Amino acid sequence: AQKVTQAQTEISVVEKEDVTLDCVYETRDTTYYLFWYKQPPSGELVFLIRRNSFDEQNEISGRYSWNFQKSTSSFNFTITASQVVDSAVYFCALIDDYKLSFGAGTTVTVRA
Amino acid sequence: NAGVTQTPKFRVLKTGQSMTLLCAQDMNHEYMYWYRQDPGMGLRLIHYSVGEGTTAKGEVPDGYNVSRLKKQNFLLGLESAAPSQTSVYFCASRRGQVKEAFFGQGTRLTVV
Numbered sequence: 031a032q033k034v035t036q037a038q039t040e041i042s043v044v045e046k047e048d049v050t051l052d053c054v055y056e057t058r059d060t061t062y063y064l065f066w067y068k069q070p071p072s073g074e075l076v077f078l079i080r081r082n083s084f085d086e087q088n089e090i091s092g093r094y095s096w097n098f099q100k101s102t103s104s105f106n107f108t109i110t111a112s113q114v115v116d117s118a119v120y121f122c123a124l125i126d127d128y129k130l131s132f133g134a135g136t137t138v139t140v141r142a
Numbered sequence: 143n144a145g146v147t148q149t150p151k152f153r154v155l156k157t158g159q160s161m162t163l164l165c166a167q168d169m170n171h172e173y174m175y176w177y178r179q180d181p182g183m184g185l186r187l188i189h190y191s192v193g194e195g196t197t198a199k200g201e202v203p204d205g206y207n208v209s210r211l212k213k214q215n216f217l218l219g220l221e222s223a224a225p226s227q228t229s230v231y232f233c234a235s236r237r238g239q240v241k242e243a244f245f246g247q248g249t250r251l252t253v254v
Binding site: 135 | 200
Protein backbone atom coordinates (compact mmCIF):
# COMPACT_ATOMS: atom_id res chain seq x y z
CA ALA A 31 0.00 0.00 0.00
CA GLN A 32 1.27 3.42 -0.89
CA LYS A 33 2.31 5.29 2.21
CA VAL A 34 2.76 8.70 0.68
CA THR A 35 0.27 10.07 -1.81
CA GLN A 36 0.84 13.14 -3.91
CA ALA A 37 -2.35 13.37 -5.91
CA GLN A 38 -1.21 16.24 -8.13
CA THR A 39 0.94 14.97 -10.97
CA GLU A 40 1.65 18.33 -12.60
CA ILE A 41 0.96 21.96 -11.76
CA SER A 42 1.61 24.84 -14.13
CA VAL A 43 1.46 28.46 -12.97
CA VAL A 44 2.51 31.88 -14.10
CA GLU A 45 5.29 33.58 -12.21
CA LYS A 46 4.21 35.26 -8.96
CA GLU A 47 1.25 32.94 -8.47
CA ASP A 48 1.10 30.85 -5.30
CA VAL A 49 1.37 27.07 -5.57
CA THR A 50 0.22 24.52 -3.00
CA LEU A 51 1.38 20.92 -3.20
CA ASP A 52 -0.63 18.29 -1.38
CA CYS A 53 0.81 15.35 0.50
CA VAL A 54 -1.19 12.72 2.36
CA TYR A 55 0.56 9.98 4.28
CA GLU A 56 -0.32 6.73 5.97
CA THR A 57 1.42 5.17 8.94
CA ARG A 58 0.60 3.11 12.01
CA ASP A 59 3.47 4.57 14.02
CA THR A 60 2.86 7.31 16.56
CA THR A 61 6.36 8.67 15.99
CA TYR A 62 7.28 9.40 12.42
CA TYR A 63 9.05 11.98 10.31
CA LEU A 64 8.02 13.75 7.16
CA PHE A 65 10.17 15.47 4.57
CA TRP A 66 9.96 17.51 1.41
CA TYR A 67 12.61 17.28 -1.31
CA LYS A 68 13.09 19.25 -4.50
CA GLN A 69 14.47 17.80 -7.73
CA PRO A 70 15.35 20.56 -10.21
CA PRO A 71 15.88 19.80 -13.91
CA SER A 72 19.56 19.11 -13.20
CA GLY A 73 18.43 15.95 -11.40
CA GLU A 74 19.87 16.17 -7.91
CA LEU A 75 17.65 15.76 -4.86
CA VAL A 76 17.64 18.69 -2.47
CA PHE A 77 16.32 18.48 1.09
CA LEU A 78 13.85 21.26 1.97
CA ILE A 79 12.28 20.49 5.35
CA ARG A 80 11.86 17.87 8.08
CA ARG A 81 8.92 17.63 10.46
CA ASN A 82 8.31 15.12 13.27
CA SER A 83 4.92 13.83 14.32
CA PHE A 84 4.94 15.74 17.60
CA ASP A 85 5.42 19.15 16.08
CA GLU A 86 2.33 20.45 14.33
CA GLN A 87 3.48 24.03 14.09
CA ASN A 88 3.44 25.45 10.62
CA GLU A 89 6.76 26.62 9.29
CA ILE A 90 7.77 29.39 6.95
CA SER A 91 11.12 29.72 5.25
CA GLY A 92 11.28 32.61 2.85
CA ARG A 93 8.72 31.98 0.13
CA TYR A 94 8.17 28.38 1.30
CA SER A 95 5.68 27.35 3.96
CA TRP A 96 4.46 24.01 5.26
CA ASN A 97 1.17 23.02 6.86
CA PHE A 98 1.25 19.80 8.90
CA GLN A 99 -2.10 18.44 10.12
CA LYS A 100 -2.10 15.11 11.92
CA SER A 101 -5.90 14.99 11.98
CA THR A 102 -5.98 14.70 8.21
CA SER A 103 -2.55 13.01 7.80
CA SER A 104 -1.45 15.80 5.53
CA PHE A 105 1.77 17.74 5.11
CA ASN A 106 1.17 20.37 2.44
CA PHE A 107 3.73 22.70 0.91
CA THR A 108 3.09 26.20 -0.44
CA ILE A 109 5.36 28.29 -2.61
CA THR A 110 4.37 31.94 -2.41
CA ALA A 111 5.02 34.29 -5.33
CA SER A 112 6.50 31.52 -7.45
CA GLN A 113 9.55 32.10 -9.60
CA VAL A 114 10.86 30.33 -12.68
CA VAL A 115 13.65 28.83 -10.54
CA ASP A 116 10.98 26.99 -8.54
CA SER A 117 10.29 24.77 -11.55
CA ALA A 118 11.12 21.27 -10.35
CA VAL A 119 9.69 17.99 -9.18
CA TYR A 120 8.78 18.09 -5.51
CA PHE A 121 8.64 14.94 -3.42
CA CYS A 122 7.04 14.33 -0.06
CA ALA A 123 8.59 11.53 2.02
CA LEU A 124 7.91 9.60 5.21
CA ILE A 125 10.23 7.68 7.55
CA ASP A 126 8.40 4.67 8.88
CA ASP A 127 10.12 1.62 10.38
CA TYR A 128 13.56 2.75 9.09
CA LYS A 129 12.29 2.94 5.52
CA LEU A 130 12.26 6.27 3.76
CA SER A 131 9.28 6.19 1.38
CA PHE A 132 8.54 8.79 -1.26
CA GLY A 133 5.43 9.93 -3.01
CA ALA A 134 5.25 9.91 -6.80
CA GLY A 135 6.17 13.59 -6.94
CA THR A 136 4.52 16.72 -8.30
CA THR A 137 6.04 18.48 -11.28
CA VAL A 138 5.79 22.25 -10.91
CA THR A 139 6.29 24.41 -13.96
CA VAL A 140 6.49 28.16 -13.44
CA ARG A 141 6.13 30.17 -16.64
CA ALA A 142 7.57 33.65 -16.99
CA ASN B 143 33.88 16.03 2.30
CA ALA B 144 32.33 14.46 -0.78
CA GLY B 145 28.98 13.42 0.77
CA VAL B 146 27.40 10.57 -1.20
CA THR B 147 29.16 9.43 -4.35
CA GLN B 148 27.72 7.02 -6.89
CA THR B 149 29.79 5.13 -9.44
CA PRO B 150 29.29 5.03 -12.40
CA LYS B 151 27.15 7.97 -13.50
CA PHE B 152 26.07 6.40 -16.78
CA ARG B 153 26.05 2.84 -18.08
CA VAL B 154 24.59 0.91 -20.99
CA LEU B 155 24.18 -2.83 -20.52
CA LYS B 156 23.05 -5.59 -22.79
CA THR B 157 20.25 -7.84 -21.60
CA GLY B 158 21.67 -10.59 -19.43
CA GLN B 159 24.84 -8.76 -18.43
CA SER B 160 25.67 -8.13 -14.81
CA MET B 161 26.97 -5.05 -13.08
CA THR B 162 27.47 -3.48 -9.68
CA LEU B 163 26.66 0.07 -8.70
CA LEU B 164 28.75 1.51 -5.92
CA CYS B 165 27.56 4.01 -3.34
CA ALA B 166 30.10 5.54 -1.00
CA GLN B 167 29.43 8.00 1.82
CA ASP B 168 31.97 9.77 3.99
CA MET B 169 29.58 11.06 6.66
CA ASN B 170 29.63 7.97 8.92
CA HIS B 171 25.90 7.48 8.36
CA GLU B 172 24.22 4.35 9.67
CA TYR B 173 21.39 4.07 7.17
CA MET B 174 21.79 3.66 3.44
CA TYR B 175 19.22 3.22 0.67
CA TRP B 176 18.96 2.36 -3.01
CA TYR B 177 16.09 3.77 -5.07
CA ARG B 178 15.07 3.68 -8.68
CA GLN B 179 13.31 6.60 -10.32
CA ASP B 180 11.00 6.05 -13.25
CA PRO B 181 8.73 8.63 -14.90
CA GLY B 182 5.50 9.14 -12.96
CA MET B 183 6.47 6.67 -10.23
CA GLY B 184 8.62 8.75 -7.95
CA LEU B 185 11.43 7.12 -6.04
CA ARG B 186 10.85 3.47 -5.25
CA LEU B 187 12.91 1.78 -2.58
CA ILE B 188 14.86 -1.26 -3.79
CA HIS B 189 16.89 -2.27 -0.72
CA TYR B 190 18.14 -0.57 2.36
CA SER B 191 20.59 -1.09 5.21
CA VAL B 192 20.40 0.01 8.83
CA GLY B 193 24.04 -0.73 9.55
CA GLU B 194 27.20 -2.49 8.45
CA GLY B 195 26.52 -6.11 7.58
CA THR B 196 22.73 -5.68 7.42
CA THR B 197 20.41 -5.38 4.44
CA ALA B 198 16.66 -5.49 3.95
CA LYS B 199 14.22 -5.55 1.05
CA GLY B 200 12.32 -2.48 0.03
CA GLU B 201 9.40 -2.05 -2.28
CA VAL B 202 10.88 -3.40 -5.53
CA PRO B 203 13.75 -5.79 -4.66
CA ASP B 204 13.33 -8.41 -7.38
CA GLY B 205 16.27 -8.67 -9.75
CA TYR B 206 18.63 -6.82 -7.42
CA ASN B 207 21.02 -7.81 -4.65
CA VAL B 208 22.91 -5.62 -2.20
CA SER B 209 25.78 -5.83 0.21
CA ARG B 210 27.10 -3.61 2.96
CA LEU B 211 30.40 -5.09 4.03
CA LYS B 212 31.74 -1.70 5.12
CA LYS B 213 29.77 1.05 6.80
CA GLN B 214 30.67 3.59 4.16
CA ASN B 215 29.77 1.50 1.10
CA PHE B 216 26.49 0.09 -0.17
CA LEU B 217 26.64 -1.97 -3.36
CA LEU B 218 23.71 -2.68 -5.66
CA GLY B 219 24.07 -5.64 -8.00
CA LEU B 220 22.17 -6.66 -11.08
CA GLU B 221 22.93 -10.32 -11.82
CA SER B 222 21.16 -10.53 -15.18
CA ALA B 223 20.04 -7.16 -16.44
CA ALA B 224 16.64 -6.79 -18.10
CA PRO B 225 15.21 -3.87 -20.12
CA SER B 226 12.72 -3.28 -17.26
CA GLN B 227 15.69 -2.26 -15.13
CA THR B 228 16.37 0.75 -17.31
CA SER B 229 16.07 3.58 -14.83
CA VAL B 230 17.86 6.26 -12.86
CA TYR B 231 19.25 4.84 -9.63
CA PHE B 232 19.80 6.94 -6.54
CA CYS B 233 21.67 6.08 -3.41
CA ALA B 234 21.03 7.89 -0.14
CA SER B 235 22.43 7.85 3.36
CA ARG B 236 21.11 9.10 6.66
CA ARG B 237 22.40 9.54 10.19
CA GLY B 238 19.95 8.29 12.77
CA GLN B 239 16.21 7.99 12.72
CA VAL B 240 15.34 11.67 12.66
CA LYS B 241 17.78 13.03 10.17
CA GLU B 242 17.18 13.81 6.55
CA ALA B 243 18.74 11.71 3.82
CA PHE B 244 21.54 12.89 1.56
CA PHE B 245 21.50 11.69 -2.02
CA GLY B 246 24.08 10.82 -4.61
CA GLN B 247 23.99 12.33 -8.09
CA GLY B 248 22.25 9.33 -9.60
CA THR B 249 23.25 6.63 -12.09
CA ARG B 250 21.47 6.49 -15.42
CA LEU B 251 21.32 2.85 -16.49
CA THR B 252 20.05 1.71 -19.87
CA VAL B 253 19.55 -1.98 -20.61
CA VAL B 254 19.22 -2.78 -24.30
